[in-house]
Structure formats: C-alpha cells, structure tokens
Amino acid sequence: DSASHLAHGSARLKELIALGAETGPEKILMNLVGKQTDWNVVLKIGNDQYSRYVELLKIEDYLARREKTDAFMEEFKTRAKEFGDPLTLLSKIGEGEDLPKTMGTVVGQLLLALLFPALDSAQAAETRCEQDTANVSLGFALAAYHADHDRYPEELSDLKPDYVKQVPRDAFSGEELIYRPSEGGYVVYSV
Numbered sequence: 001d002s003a004s005h006l007a008h009g010s011a012r013l014k015e016l017i018a019l020g021a022e023t024g025p026e027k028i029l030m031n032l033v034g035k036q037t038d039w040n041v042v043l044k045i046g047n048d049q050y051s052r053y054v055e056l057l058k059i060e061d062y063l064a065r066r067e068k069t070d071a072f073m074e075e076f077k078t079r080a081k082e083f084g085d086p087l088t089l090l091s092k093i094g095e096g097e098d099l100p101k102t103m104g105t106v107v108g109q110l111l112l113a114l115l116f117p118a119l120d121s122a123q124a125a126e127t128r129c130e131q132d133t134a135n136v137s138l139g140f141a142l143a144a145y146h147a148d149h150d151r152y153p154e155e156l157s158d159l160k161p162d163y164v165k166q167v168p169r170d171a172f173s174g175e176e177l178i179y180r181p182s183e184g185g186y187v188v189y190s191v
C-alpha cells in the first residue's frame with residue numbers, strides 16, 4: 001500500500017508517515033520518488049523482505065526468534081543510517097547502470113527501513129498479549145484448583161491434567177513461569 005501511495009506522488013508520503021522532520025530519510029525519500037523509479041523493483045524488494053520476516057516469525061522459541069528478528073532489524077537500521085546521508089545515497093544511485101531499477105532498489109530499501117520498525121513493535125506486542133492471555137487462563141485454573149482443594153497447588157504442574165492440559169511456559173525466557181504460592185494467594189508471572 002505504501003509503495004502504491006508513493007507511486008502516485010511524494011505528497012502522499014506525509015499521509016503515510018506523519019512527517020514532521022525537515023531532514024533525514026523521510027525527506028530524502030520524498031524527493032526521490034518519481035517517474036524515474038521502477039515500482040516493480042520496489043514491490044519485489046518489499047515482498048521478498050516481508051517473506052523473510054514472516055519466516056522468522058514462525059520460529060516458536062521466543063529467544064531464538066527475537067535474536068533472528070533483531071539481526072534482521074539491524075540490517076534496516078544500518079540502511080536507514082546510510083540513506084540518511086545524502087552523499088551516500090547519491091553514490092548508491094550513481095553506482096547503478098539502470099536508473100529506474102537503481103531508484104527502485106533505493107526507494108524499496110529506504111521504505112522498508114522506515115516501515116519495518118513498526119512491524120517489529122507490533123510483533124513484540126503480540127507476544128506480550130499472548131503471554132498475558134496464557135497468564136490469565138492459568139489464573140482461572142489456579143482459582144478452580146483453589147475452589148476444589150481450599151489451597152493453591154505447590155507447583156503449577158499439579159494443575160495437570162484436571163485444570164490445564166499443558167502449563168504455559170514463559171514466552172520471553174523459554175523457562176517455566178515464576179510461581180510462588182502463599183497462604184493467602186499466589187504470585188505468578190513471566191519475565
């Protein structure tokens with residue numbers, strides 16, 4: 001969608017990224033887009049990188065996934081810094097023999113460098129929400145156990161199989177959730 005909006009004029013960029021800065025990658029991108037950009041290249045780069053990112057999101061272990069996505073995001077941060085310097089940007093454009101394809105590559109990479117950080121933040125928020133949901137479900141299982149036994153279990157594994165099929169793990173550490181029963185209640189949380 002962003003590439004399509006940009007293809008119809010740089011004025012649309014302000015709508016996409018709520019531009020407030022007078023310099024930096026956003027301003028440079030506004031001045032680059034135009035008829036000299038091969039938008040098929042922009043779309044191909046976007047599709048290829050999104051596909052790469054989606055594959056990383058399929059990694060079930062949070063720590064392994066976070067390590068891979070952090071490395072992936074670092075590529076875009078580095079690229080954004082490079083493209084923030086007009087001379088570096090011009091030299092990259094000047095290196096190409098086919099101006100529309102080169103412009104497509106530069107615009108595609110710069111656009112991704114601007115958009116991917118928000119995508120990564122959304123992925124982290126999703127993991128937090130999934131963990132919160134698992135913790136709440138566990139709280140209901142603990143309440144049911146307490147109603148039946150007039151006490152909380154010594155270990156979360158005591159909830160199996162009558163109250164939960166599987167005790168959720170801490171998505172962030174890969175370890176068991178932290179659980180401390182007490183006479184008046186319990187504490188359970190993920191890092």
